[in-house]
Amino acid sequence: MPLRSRGYAAASSDEPQFINLVQKSSFLNRDGDAIFQDPEFSRISSKETKNVNYYTAVNDALATALETDESAILFGEDVAFGGVFRCSMGLESRFGKDRVFNTPLSEQGLVGFGIGVAAQGATAIAEIQFADYVFPAFDQIVNEAAKYRYRSGNQFHCGGLTIRMPGMAVGHGGHYHSQSPEAFFAHVPGLKFVVPRSPAQAKGLLLAAIRDPNPVIVMEPKILYRAATEDVPVADYTLPLGKAAVLQEGRDMTIVGWGSQLYTLEEAVRRAEAKWPDRSFELIDLRSILPWDADTVIRSVNKTGRLLIAHEAPLTSGFGAEIAATVSEACLLKLEAPVARVTGFDTPFPLIHEKFYVPSIVRCLDKMEALFNY
C-alpha cells in the first residue's frame, strides 16, 4: 500500500524547504505601509515601517517596553549577552546592567523570582531559553503565577509578568529544542498564551503581553527568528490578545493553525486550490491559545462545514482536541465531516525523524482530501 493513502505520509521529495515557504509567503508584509490597511494596524498614527526579521522585531518590542516603563526589567539565561537568538541584543548596554541581566541556569528560580518582582508592581520580562526548558518552572507558572490573584482574593497578583520562550520545530532541534508545550498551559486558568506568526505580529503581541495585567506566556517560533522578514511599523503598538486572525477567507473548508505551522498550511492551501479549483479555503491563525477565539472558528466552520486543525504538538490532548470538542458541540449540524487533526505523533519529538513528525504539506493535503471524500 502506498504511504500516502495511510494518512501518515511523510514529507515527500517535493516537500519544499521551510525557509522557501516563508520567503514567498503572502502573510509577510513586503509593501511598506500596505500593512496599515489591516484594521488592527490602521490606528497606528506613524506610517513609518522598517524591514526587519523576527528577532529584531522582538528586540524592538522589548526596547519599547523598557523605554516606556521604567519599572520594566528583562532577565533570563544569557539575556545580557543578547540571548541565544539575539532577541535582547544591545539592550544591556542601552538600558543598563540593573535592568537587563543574566540569571543563573535555574528556570524554576528565575520564574519564581519574576513573580516576586511582578508582585511588587513592577514589570518582569523573563526569558526561558527554549520552551522545552519551561518544565522546571511549571509549578511556579501553574501554581504560583496563574493562581496568585485568585487565591488571594485579588489582593496580590503577578500581572506584570511576561514569559518569552522560543518554541516549535527548527529543523534539527531534537527532543529538547523543538517542543510546542502550548496545550499544557492551555489548561491553566489565570494565564494567557500567545504564538505570534510574523515579525509585525510578534512586536504587537509581545507588547500587548507585557502590558496585559495578567501573566502571559509568549511562545516565539524559533525557526522564524531569522527566516521571517517583513516591513514592521516603527511606532509603539499592540495587537489584541485572545483574538484569531483570518488570513484567507473561503467557503469550503476551515483550516486552523498557529505559529510556523501556518507557512506549511499556506502552501498546502495553495496546492489544494490547484487540485480542487472549484473549492475555496479559509485559513485562520489562532494566535492566542488561551484565551482562544472560539467565536471566529465557530463562525467559520458554520460557513464551511469542514475543519482541519494542524499543530506540531502530539495528537492526544493537543490543543486541537479542545478546538475539535468545542466545534463538535457548536457546529454539529453544520459539519459535513468529522473534525480532522494533523499533528505531531504521540511520541517524543524525534531527532532524525523530524520531517515525518511535523504536519507536512502532504499530510495536510491527505487530510483535506479525506474531509472532502467523507
Added chain:
Amino acid sequence: MFALRPVRLAAQGVPVASRRVMRAGLATEATSKTGDNEEFTFELGPDSFLTHNCDMPALTTTATRGELLDMYRTMSQIRRLETVSDQLYKSKLIRGFCHLSTGQEAVAAGMEAECNEGDAIITAYRCHGFTLTRGQSAMSILAELMGRKDGCSHGKGGSMHMFGKNFFGGNGIVGAQVPLGAGIAFAQKYGGNPNHNMTFALYGDGAANQGQVFEAYNMAKLWNLPVMFVCENNKYGMGTSAHRAAASTKYYTRGDYISGLKINGMDVLAVREATRYSRQWTRELMGPLVLEMATYRYGGHSMSDPGTSYRSREEIAHMRSTKDPINGLRKRLLEANVIDEEGIKAIDRAVRVEIDEAAKQAKASPEPDLKELWTDIYVKGTEPKTVKGCEPFDIHHY
C-alpha cells in the same frame, strides 16, 4: 552589581513605622516604675545562637515593658487562634487542609517585634500566625479558614492562602515561595529602598531540600538582595525527621557562601535579637542571611496527622514543659517584675475573650457569593468572553 537607582514602582512600600520610637527616646525620657517605657535587660541563654561566617548577636537584650507585653500578647493570640481553629476543624466548620503552628509562636511574634510595616514576609502554608502579626484580624483569619466572605482572602484562599499588607502569602507549594522572596527583595532594592526594608522568605526544614531554595540563595547573594532566608526547623518535614531527609541538618550553614545564624526559636527574645541583627546586616548592604529558627510544633503536620507516630509522646511533653515559648516568656516577665501574676492572667483572659468573639463573628459571616467562582481569574475587562463550567452548557459570560 545593581545600582540603587530610585525608580517608581507601584509597590506597597510604606514609610518605616514608629514602632521603635519608644526605645529611641529612652535616654531622655523619665519613666515611671509602671510605665510601658520602662526598660528591662535580659540575658539570653549561651546556646541561643550558632553562627556560620558571621559574628554572634548580643547575648544581652533590652526591651520595654510595652514591647515585652506585646510579644506575650501576640504569642498568646496565636496560640488561642490555633486552638480555636483546631476546635472548628473538629466540628467540621473548617474543611480541607489546615496546618497549625502551636509551639512555633515565638518565630512570628519575635520577628514582628523588629519588623517595619514596609518589610515583606512570605511564607509557606503554616501561615495563620504571620497573617495575624502582619495585621489581619483574628476574625478575618478564622473566616478565611471557614471559607467565609469576610475572610482575609474573601473566602477564596483558605488555610494556606492568607495575605495582608506586605504579607505575600501563605503559599501551598513546598519551597515555591522562596524564589518569590528573592524577587520581592530585588524589587525593594531596585526601588531604592530608602527605608532599608527587607524581605523574610520563610520555609520549613522539609522545604530546605528543594532545589529552588538553592537557586534563590544563589541569585540573592549574586545580586546582594535584602532577603532573609528563614528556615523554621521544627524537626519534622511532615512525618520525616529532618536527619532522614537532609544530608546536613545544619540548615544555617546550607547557604554556604551566605552567612547564617541558628537561633533558639523557642525564645522570643532570641528571635527578636536575631531579627534586629539581620536588619543591621541589611543596612550595611551585606545582602542575604540564612536564619535557622530551631522550633517545635506540638501538633501534627496537618489536621490529618496525629503527630505521634514518628515521635514519642514523651518528646512532645518534654518540649511543652521545658521549652514552651509562652511559658518561657511568662517566667521571665514574672521574675523580672515586668508584670505580676494577676496581670498575666488578665492578658490571658482578654486574649481568650477576643479570639472567641472573633470566632463567633467569623461563623456569622456568609459564604462568598457563587459568582465569586468566576472572578479574579483575569483582570476585569481583560478576561475571555466566557468561562466553561462543569456541565457542557454551563458557560459563564463576562
